[in-house]
Amino acid sequence: MYLVDEKDKNYRFGDSGPKYLMKGPRLNFAIVRFNPGQSFTAHYHNYMEEDFYIIQGKIDIYVDNSKNTLSKGQFIHIDPGEVHYVANNYSEPVVMVSTLGPHQSVDKIEVKDYLEKFNERL
Template identity: 45%
Template sequence: MKKVNESDFDYRFGDNGPKYLTKGPNVDIGVVVLKPGQDFPNHYHTTCEEIFYILEGEIDFYINDDRVPAKPGDMIQCRPHDSHYLINTSSQNFKAVFVKSPHIGENDSVVIDKPKIN
């Protein structure tokens, strides 16, 4: 079990950018903030997928060069090798939770009995 509070961690660029709340061993979770006019470099991951859940503001994602506008309540999933670029063209701060799940090299499924259905 692990419990942390967002206020215990720093953003990469002072008051914006990503900040990790936990790293590994199976998943990374954090938050990212971009202020109006800011962007985050286009990149992709070779083995993990990254999921963003938008909390505040609006943002333009470019997934494999296609524009994907996102607003609070939206979820964006980037699979391995999906390039993703974020730019805040709005007048409000953007904030999202991100989850990065690394590649697991073995089958981690566990088969259990079917539930009893009445």
């Protein structure tokens, strides 16, 4: 058994980023908050699947060659190998649940210039 209270954990960047409630041994589980204008580097995973479930707000999640705008109550699953990028292009914070599994201590491959290349395709 594993029991944790969210109030005992902190967001990575003070008031934003991931707040991991569990990291491994088989799954990562986090509450993630992005303030307006925040994003993270485009990347993919070789082994891990990633899920996002939106609790509050609105977010743009780019996966390979598509832009997906999600809001409260929506869910997205990202398979290993799919390049993804998350950006809060809106005026309100977004809060979402994120899961990654199976847990790997190192499995994130950054993709430089993804957004520029994505916009060129439009």
